[in-house]
Amino acid sequence: MNKPYNYSAIEKKWQEKWENDGLYHADINPNKPKHYALTMLPYPSGDLHIGHWYAMTPSDSRARYMRMKGFNVMFPMGFDAFGLPAENAAIKSGIHPMIRTRDNIIRMRKQLRSMGAMFDWRREIVSSEPEYYKWSEWFFIQLYKNNLAYRKMSPVDFCPHCNTTLAREQVWGDDRHCERCGTPVIKKDLDQWFFKATSYAEELLNFDGTDWPERLKTLQTNWIDRSEGASVIFQTEMGDPVEVFTTRPDTLWGATFMVFSPEHPLVEKITTPENQAAVTAYKAQAARQSDIQRGALDKEKTGVFTGSYAVNPVNLARIPIWIADYVLMSYGTGAIMAVPAHDERDFAFARKFNLPIIPVFQPENGISLDGNSMEAAFIAEGLMINSDHFNGTRVNTEKGRKNPAIAAVIDWLEQQGIGKETVNYRYRDWLISRQRYWGSPIPMIYCKNHGWNPVPEDQLPVLLPEDVAWKPTGESPLKLHPTWSKTTCPICGGPATRETDTMDTFMCSSWYHLRYLSPHYASGPFDPQEYKYWMPVDTYTGGIEHATMHLLYTRFFHKAMRDIGITSGKEPWIQIRNQGMVLGEDNEKMSKSRGNVIAPDILVEKYGADTVRAYLMFFARWEMGAPWDSKGIEGSARWIRRTWSLFTDDPVSGKPDPEMLRSLRRKAHQTLKRVTRNFEQFEFNTIISSLMEFLNEMYKAREAGAVGTKEWKECQELYLKMLAPVAPHISEELWAEIGKPYSIHTETWPSVDEEAAKEDEISIAVQINGKVRDHVIVSASADDEIVKATALAAEGVVKTLDGKTPRKIIVVKGKLVSIVV
RNA sequence: GCCGAAGUGGCGGAAUAGGCAGACGCGCACGACUCAAAAUCGUGUUCCGUGAGGAAUGUGGGUUCGAUUCCCACCUUCGGCACCA
Structure with a gap:
């Protein structure tokens, strides 16, 4: 009799048994090498979607493989539960975000369990629980105490739809839109909390010893955007020093004017009465324009003269000071020296406003440059001219000290005390304040007499009140609460107010890998014993879209906490791998509005979790992703069913040929060799194709009468062990079917018999x-x-x-x- | 404009280290089973050509006995950054 493959019953049975037996519990075991496998935790949006499965099930497979390799594997799961969408949904539906989040988590836990992953649920964390966010607050205070958190009034990015400020990393694309909702952001002057991430800019560029995708490192490197140069002090004729940053100090002699950003603090002071009206009008116009308009690519240069002059420190030339919106207050010092002969932007500006152009280097063997007739800025190799004793120095196209002209001028500037070698970064401090309700409170108190002070640590957590009105007003909902913000000053005991903004949820996810270590530990954010054993994370998997957000924030956080003495080691994770994206069958990004969403629950019902897992591993290169193919999964279903049949159908009898048996074993060990290598390298698709090939061979051997031989038994075992990380339920069931002791998931990964593989x-x-x-x-x-x-x-x-x-x-x-x- | 990734059959993709291109799967075609269909099983399936044979891994060059793989130039798609001094 051929047994039917009842995947629902099989999967349910084993999931329950594993759970009851605590099969996947990860506890400290000093006798075994540890492996901390981490995959990005989901936001409890309501339903687990196929993207979660795509990220998590191959990661689970890899964790299971590592476990079979002899590692003590911890693979935890939790919920990144604070955040805007829950609050927006609350506004829409009237359901409290706390209730909604709780309900969603209950549903998603169940969906996560249907994967049959080896999550150790005892370690689950929910970042919106006081037990968790108490420590988010505590970490904020540690940063504050160590001068890594500060409050500053500045023009910040504000999303008019989400009604909150955003960090620089959370503003995306050409149109500078909100990462969450896609609405273009606006600038607002606001008093906000920042983390001093820029103190770590240089260290964050160092990836030594990490095993991370090049793409990820490139994204972060470009984001931080380091540039080498010099800062040089110019002076206005009124005697105010003006520092500028330049990557081309070798062109200082060609600086024929200066340009200040319209927001530069000195503009008021230096504007002469006759230019006042024009300057005021220009400033007003610049303020009205969005960043997008200001940053428009082919925009004609605009600007106005302030009426004042500065002195070029290298040649004492008197040069006019202009203001123009192409100089940004947010980069460098907000003021530049303009060298029109050798900078395209300065050239365009000078031509438009008839400012002098003086070339300071020119091609070695070419015609000499003439400022009056040049048609474009000259940016190439050459020899310096018009630059006093530097004339004749070779200029190449290298940046920083690799360029002999730059190196020579920097040394001279430092000798003369006019300037010094400087490195600038585009990277900004992390804006942490959000004018939203559903987040961790910022544990700070303001007193008229004593300013800002942290909430005493023994009073943590500052609980998020439940009775708030969620009106999208642009004000923090906590501010509208009648009593919540009223408190006393920790210094004088007098009346004081709490900070009513909440923290960016990326703060919560910057340390969740630490809370998994000991989710209920009460005397600190984590148990140091657990830290010592499990950290750092050995393998971290998740989407590349977090390259400059979560992944960069967490690196900063880890380094800051290391310097404070809380964490240790260079980086929080040793190895990172990014999966791609599953697109809809129409080759577009999945979205409800497009109607191309694939629901994993339906697939599990129709095919079983093992098939869904196998197909997700098989259908694309994991790091690439691909469009979903609802026909394609039939192939994986067929393979899983054929696996079932091979083990459960009535045996075929015959006289096995020894040569055939030898060749079957050869296939088995060749497959093992390939599958092992593929697991090491996250090449999940070829793991499945190798197993398919092996299964096809086993079918042929079966027809040829191999059943019952010792070679056949060996192949059955090998096949199931290799299948176990991929399809944990059916492999467990068939393991029992062939009379092996529970559980296949505590078996050791087999080793290749090289002789047999030859x-x-x-x-x-x-x-x-x-x-x-x-x-x-x-x-x-x-x-x-x-x-x-x-x-x-x-x-x-x-x-x-x-x-x-x-x-x-x-x-x-x-x-x-x-x-x- | 700058930085990065990717271009292989109708489709997803495979090809340790420069060595038989197209594994595995989807789809399709034909066949078996069936009254029939589904399921299952089998055979075939890069293109051109009846055939011998020829062509082919985005395009064009190069290195090599030999290139999907290495080098140079270019094209296309996707992602990131962008008046960043």
Whole structure:
């Protein structure tokens, strides 16, 4: 009798048993090497979608493989539960975000369990629980105490739809839109809390010793955007020093004017009465324009003269000071020296406003440059001119000190005390304040007499009140609460108010990997014993879209906490791998509005979790992703069913041929070799195809009467062990079916029998002038002379050679013979 | 404009280290089973050509006995950054 494959019953049965037995509990075990496998935790939006499955099930597979390899594996799961969408949904539906989040988590836990992943649920965390966010608050205070958190009034990005400020990283794309809702952001002047991430800019550029995708490192490097140069002090004629940053100090002698950002603090002071009206009008216009308009690519240069002059410190030239919106207050010092001869922007500006252009280097053998007739800024190699004793110095296109002219000028500037070597970064401090309700409170108190002070640590957590009105007003909902913000000053005991903004939820996710270590630990954010054993995270998997947000924030956080003495080590994670995205069948990003969403629950019901897992591993290169194919999953379903049948159908009897059995074992061990390598390298798709090939071989062997032999039994075991990380339920069921003791998931990963994997006869291709003309079968151990002779005797070779004598014969062992005529 | 990734059959993709391009799967075609269909199983399936054979891994060059793989130039798509001094 052939048994039906009842995946629902099988999956339910084993999931319950594993849970009851605590099969996946990860506890400190000093006798085993540890492996902390982490995959990004979901936001409890309501339903687990196929993207979660795509990220998590191959990660689970890898964690299971590591466990079979002998590691003590921890693979935790939790919920990144604070955040805007829950609050927006609350506004829309009237359901309290706390209730909604709780309900969503209950549903998603169940969905997560249906994956059959090896999550240790005892370690679950929910970041919106006081037990968790108490420590988010505590971390904020540690940063504050160590001068890594500060409050500043500045123009910040504000999302008019989400009604909150955003960090620089959370503003995306050409149109500078909100990462969450897609609405273009506006600028607002607001008093906000920042984390001093820029103190770590240089260290964050160092990726030594990490095993992370190049793409990720490139994204972060570009985001931080380091540039080498010098800061130089100019002086206004009124005597105010003005510092500028330049990457081209070698062009200082060509600085024929200065440009200040319209927001530069000195603008008021230096504007002469006759220019006042124009300057005021220009400033007003610049303020009205969005960043997008200001940053428009081919925009005509605009600007106005302030009426004042500065002195170029290298040649004491008197140069006019202009204001223009192409100089940004947020980069460098908000003021530049303009060298129109060698900078495209300055050139365009100078031509438009008839400002002088003085070339300070020119091509070695070319015609000499003339400021009046130049048609574009000259940016190439050359020799310095018009630059006093630097004339003749070679200028190349290298940046920083690699450029001999720059190096020489920097040294001279430092000697003269006019300037110094400086590095600038585009990277900004992390804006942490959000004018929203559903987040961790910022544990700070303001007192008229004592300013800002942290909430005493023994009073943590500052609880988020439940009775708030969620009106999207642009004000923090906590501010509207009648009593919540009223408190006393921790210094004088007098009346004081709490900070009513909440924290960016990326703060919560910057340390969740630490809370998993001991989710209920009360004397600190984590138990140091657990930290010592489990950290750092060995493998972290998740989407690349977090490259400059979560992943960069967490690196900063880890380094800051290390310097404070709370964490240790260079980085929080050793290895990172990013999966791609599953697109809809229409090749578009999945979205409810497009109606192309694939629901994993339905797939699990129709095919079982093992098939869904297998298909997600098989259907694309994991790091690439691909469009979903609802026909394609049928192939994986067929494979899983064929696996079932192979083990449960009535045996076929026959007289097995020893050569066939030897070849079956060979296939088994070759497969093991490939699958092992693929697991190491996260090549999930080829794991499945190798297993499919092996299964096909086993079917052939079965027809040839292999069932019942010791080779057959060995192959059954090998097959199931290799299948176990991929399809944990069916492999457990069939393991029991063939009479093996529970559980396959505590078995050890098998080792390759190299002898068995070896081929004894191989087919060698014979090429003549690069074209394959025939194949010959030779013994794998045959020496080159025999291979050569066999090849030359092959029918196709004789025919093609047609009597010609080979000029050269190359024998590639085990591969081919190449004959040149 | 700058930085990065990717271009292989109708489709997803495979090809340790420069060595037989297209594994595995989807789809399709034909066949078996069936009254029939589904399921299952089998055979075939890069293109051109009846065939011998020829062409082919985005395009064009190069290195090499031999290139999907290495080098140079370019094209396309996607992602990031962008008046960043």
